Amino acid sequence: MDVKTFEAFSMRDALKAVKTQFGTDAVILNTREKKMEGSKGKVYEVTAAKNSQASVKGASRSQDTSHLKDNLVEMVEYFKTIERSIKSLSEDMARRQDLFRLDAGLHELRTIVYEEMARSKGSLIEGMNPGLSKIFQRLKMMGLDEAEMSKLGEFLKVLPFEKSSDTEQLFQHYQTQAVRWMMKRIKVAPPWNPVMGERAVHVLVGSSGSGKTSAAAKIAHHYKTDHKQRVLLVSFDNKRIAAREQLRVTAKVLGMAYESVERPRDLLEILNKKKDWDLVVVDSAAECPRAKDDLGDLLDFRDIDLPVSFHLTLAMTEKEVQMDRMIRGFSHLGLQSLIFNRLDESWSYGEIFNLSLRWSLPISFFGVGRSVPEDLERASRERVVERIFGL
Numbered sequence: 239m240d241v242k243t244f245e246a247f248s249m250r251d252a253l254k255a256v257k258t259q260f261g262t263d264a265v266i267l268n269t270r271e272k273k274m275e276g277s278k279g280k281v282y283e284v285t286a287a288k289n290s291q292a293s294v295k296g297a298s299r300s301q302d303t304s305h306l307k308d309n310l311v312e313m314v315e316y317f318k319t320i321e322r323s324i325k326s327l328s329e330d331m332a333r334r335q336d337l338f339r340l341d342a343g344l345h346e347l348r349t350i351v352y353e354e355m356a357r358s359k360g361s362l363i364e365g366m367n368p369g370l371s372k373i374f375q376r377l378k379m380m381g382l383d384e385a386e387m388s389k390l391g392e393f394l395k396v397l398p399f400e401k402s403s404d405t406e407q408l409f410q411h412y413q414t415q416a417v418r419w420m421m422k423r424i425k426v427a428p429p430w431n432p433v434m435g436e437r438a439v440h441v442l443v444g445s446s447g448s449g450k451t452s453a454a455a456k457i458a459h460h461y462k463t464d465h466k467q468r469v470l471l472v473s474f475d476n477k478r479i480a481a482r483e484q485l486r487v488t489a490k491v492l493g494m495a496y497e498s499v500e501r502p503r504d505l506l507e508i509l510n511k512k513k514d515w516d517l518v519v520v521d522s523a524a525e526c527p528r529a530k531d532d533l534g535d536l537l538d539f540r541d542i543d544l545p546v547s548f549h550l551t552l553a554m555t556e557k558e559v560q561m562d563r564m565i566r567g568f569s570h571l572g573l574q575s576l577i578f579n580r581l582d583e584s585w586s587y588g589e590i591f592n593l594s595l596r597w598s599l600p601i602s603f604f605g606v607g608r609s610v611p612e613d614l615e616r617a618s619r620e621r622v623v624e625r626i627f628g629l
């Protein structure tokens with residue numbers, strides 16, 4: 239094993255020297271700081287060993303990150319030693335200078351470790367041609383699932399090789415293919431219009447503040463004005479104070495017909511009396527179902543003699559895992575589609591693709607702002623892809 243001690247005026251430079259000479263696979267054996275002879279300054283010493291097991295820079299290296307983990311474990315141990323030193327020094331005012339120095343060293347090391355971690359995360363795309371790696375970096379930033387990215391990688395790998403050294407040209411070439419691949423996989427829900435002479439009831443469900451009421455009003459208005467449907471807007475929110483009032487006033491402002499119901503079967507009575515509705519859009523109370531029983535009255539919609547569909551509203555400002563749990567909880571109802579709200583407040587859109595594919599649920603609408611009824615978009619493959627690729 240090739241072992242060597244590197245010296246520098248900062249720990250960062252010493253580690254850089256190790257990296258330059260022994261590569262990122264080097265194993266750190268020891269670190270210390272010592273006084274410079276004949277001066278007040280200090281030098282930092284790092285003893286490192288070259289990792290002879292490490293493979294040459296390239297494809298196989300990108301698969302094996304165990305060497306990195308070893309280094310990171312050692313770094314973490316080193317942090318602990320420094321933290322212990324800081325603790326013992328903190329009560330001794332006379333040694334404050336030492337404390338500051340140690341603190342700065344610790345900060346520097348943390349930065350290096352985080353940089354290294356970020357680099358190792360990107361190791362999947364290491365060794366790819368620059369055009370392709372640019373695509374994957376973008377998709378990663380957009381929150382696209384790792385599993386989906388490897389499927390895309392498999393697809394792009396079998397394409398005829400594009401001979402070009404121009405990164406931008408390669409990027410454009412692979413982007414076109416990636417967009418095609420994605421477009422084929424995105425599922426968009428059919429329009430909600432009922433078949434001629436029939437009726438359809440669409441119930442919006444979701445967690446607290448996910449945008450059910452806003453989306454219900456926007457969608458009802460969309461079908462009334464753009465599709466000339468006879469739309470009835472219904473409130474089935476008996477939980478939140480003034481929830482019904484909120485929708486009643488919104489309906490009035492939008493010139494929409496409005497009713498409120500206490501139980502799902504009340505809706506059947508209303509529709510039996512008033513025959514002149516084609517499309518009924520129902521706003522419901524917030525739920526956070528962990529099990530089927532938590533869905534309460536919503537399940538009763540399935541027992542009434544009407545063609546009822548359930549659509550789940552999700553706020554894009556939530557974490558993907560949270561949205562995933564919501565889909566799981568509401569899936570006992572038999573969901574027809576997903577409605578993604580707050581796209582205007584989100585920075586990544588890969589979650590739309592991930593969740594729709596994972597649960598095999600089509601997307602019906604996007605909420606793109608607070609304004610009712612304007613800030614609504616009917617979901618389309620093009621819009622999803624445009625957002626993910628920033629086209």
Ligand SMILES: Nc1nc2c(ncn2[C@@H]2O[C@H](COP(=O)(O)OP(=O)(O)OP(=O)(O)O)[C@@H](O)[C@H]2O)c(=O)[nH]1
Nearest residue numbers: 446447448449450451452524579580605606607608
């Ligand atoms: N920026 C933005 N805000 C939205 C969007 N959709 C809804 N909101 C806002 O989010 C908040 C909650 O929206 P609601 O429609 O009341 O949500 P809800 O799911 O009905 O809420 P609860 O009935 O209390 O569970 C309101 O302030 C809306 O204006 C959207 O697409 N973009």
Ligand SMILES: [Mg+2]
Nearest residue numbers: 450451475481
């Ligand atoms: Mg509401």
